[in-house]
Amino acid sequence: xxxxxxxxxxxxxxxxxxxxxxxxxxxxxxxxxxxxxxxxxxxxxxxxxxxxxxxxxxxxxxxxxxxxxxxxxxxxxxxxxxxxxxxxxxxxxxxxxxxxxxxxxxxxxxxxxxxxxxxxxxxxxxxxxxxxxxxxxxxxxxxxxxxxxxxxxxxxxxxxxxxxxxxxxxxxxxxxxxxxxxxxxxxxxxxxxxxxxxxxxxxxxxxxxxxxxxxxxxxxxxxxxxxxxxxxxxx
Amino acid sequence: xxxxxxxxxxxxxxxxxxxxxxxxxxxxxxxxxxxxxxxxxxxxxxxxxxxxxxxxxxxxxxxxxxxxxxxxxxxxxxxxxxxxxxxxxxxxxxxxxxxxxxxxxxxxxxxxxxxxxxxxxxxxxxxxxxxxxxxxxxxxxxxxxxxxxxxxxxxxxxxxxxxxxxxxxxxxxxxxxxxxxxxxxxxxxxxxxxxxxxxxxxxxxxxxxxxxxxxxxxxxxxxxxxxxxxxxxxx
Numbered sequence: 001x002x003x004x005x006x007x008x009x010x011x012x013x014x015x016x017x018x019x020x021x022x023x024x025x026x027x028x029x030x031x032x033x034x035x036x037x038x039x040x041x042x043x044x045x046x047x048x049x050x051x052x053x054x055x056x057x058x059x060x061x062x063x064x065x066x067x068x069x070x071x072x073x074x075x076x077x078x079x080x081x082x083x084x085x086x087x088x089x090x091x092x093x094x095x096x097x098x099x100x101x102x103x104x105x106x107x108x109x110x111x112x113x114x115x116x117x118x119x120x121x122x123x124x125x126x127x128x129x130x131x132x133x134x135x136x137x138x139x140x141x142x143x144x145x146x147x148x149x150x151x152x153x154x155x156x157x158x159x160x161x162x163x164x165x166x167x168x169x170x171x172x173x174x175x176x177x178x179x180x181x182x183x184x185x186x187x188x189x190x191x192x193x194x195x196x197x198x199x200x201x202x203x204x205x206x207x208x209x210x211x212x213x214x215x216x217x218x219x220x221x222x223x224x225x226x227x228x229x230x231x232x233x234x235x
Numbered sequence: 236x237x238x239x240x241x242x243x244x245x246x247x248x249x250x251x252x253x254x255x256x257x258x259x260x261x262x263x264x265x266x267x268x269x270x271x272x273x274x275x276x277x278x279x280x281x282x283x284x285x286x287x288x289x290x291x292x293x294x295x296x297x298x299x300x301x302x303x304x305x306x307x308x309x310x311x312x313x314x315x316x317x318x319x320x321x322x323x324x325x326x327x328x329x330x331x332x333x334x335x336x337x338x339x340x341x342x343x344x345x346x347x348x349x350x351x352x353x354x355x356x357x358x359x360x361x362x363x364x365x366x367x368x369x370x371x372x373x374x375x376x377x378x379x380x381x382x383x384x385x386x387x388x389x390x391x392x393x394x395x396x397x398x399x400x401x402x403x404x405x406x407x408x409x410x411x412x413x414x415x416x417x418x419x420x421x422x423x424x425x426x427x428x429x430x431x432x433x434x435x436x437x438x439x440x441x442x443x444x445x446x447x448x449x450x451x452x453x454x455x456x457x458x459x460x461x462x463x464x465x466x467x468x469x470x
Contacts, residue, residue: 078353102352110345117337118313150381154373
């Protein structure tokens, strides 16, 4: 796992969701000199408008290519993000919330690993964050370290001495620090969407965890929030 | 990672490919008392007739349910099994062969993990083998141990004290021992297919690594090989 890197090995797969964190990570990877290939997952999420945003993020931030990968995780259910029978929570809790998608980051990273190995790249970037996060187990540093180790035992490239590196540059950053970093790198946050349940027009709900964290980040950064919310998030 | 287990925790996801190894594993998991859910991957493999065999294996060996999961790994290429431009090797080599699919077992296990967590099961079974295998890095014990560790850091269940177990019961078994075990458990090997490049009628080529290993296993077990080959495998 790397929190920062010099970009010496140049081909990277970047997970892009359409949200603000992954857009910032793409801009950071580009600035570090990587040729970035954006990997976007259509995993049956209810917030499908984010897929369109993700393609726009890849195009506007200079990804060499992007790929929309269909993955039927919704068939398994077990999460408010993929199962219409489970409501999106609007109050923060102390436990892992219902928006947790079983093994999502493990699945996402493993497919990113497959693409990176086929591309002869060694670097994977993911916009996970351990500070302003929702308590997901697969956003913790120990998970990324374990995945990196597994990746290097699993692959031809890893075994043959071209180890993979999992870059999690936002891991220890606050939301406000992420926003300030992104603005410095030219990220247009009005073209990103963090909400778990946007309306048909692509407007953020203003009520879910993700909307609240986003708004708080802009407040703390002292920057105007360009997001269009259905209801203004409470502080 | 477990090579054998008492089946105390009863719901398991079993990776089923249509080949002889995974059929044997399904029979072993059933015998150990697990309620087995068969996970079959359509990952763009050229040997697509195996998908039909896999469904038959799940049905005939008593899986509670089975699921065909579409996964577009062929879009990435990089393997003789998914890219028509790369030929299937017919001579054994010393290196990792071109039939290696980048990160395949990592991807398969991560999706099995997602399904198992959604099902509230804790057990995953995979028919990998470290003896009669083709040199794939993701068939080695150290890979499975690392994946199990990652799985238990990645998931809600793992964090909340219901650890996942990756069962690789064939790991240290010879092909002949696998065959003898399967026959004892009632596996019909004529309804399985191991070949990397079967013909349209579903007949095994007799020339690829996988056909050679299969035939040798039957010879060593002293059992007639029920497989229908296009060309008899050389010893």
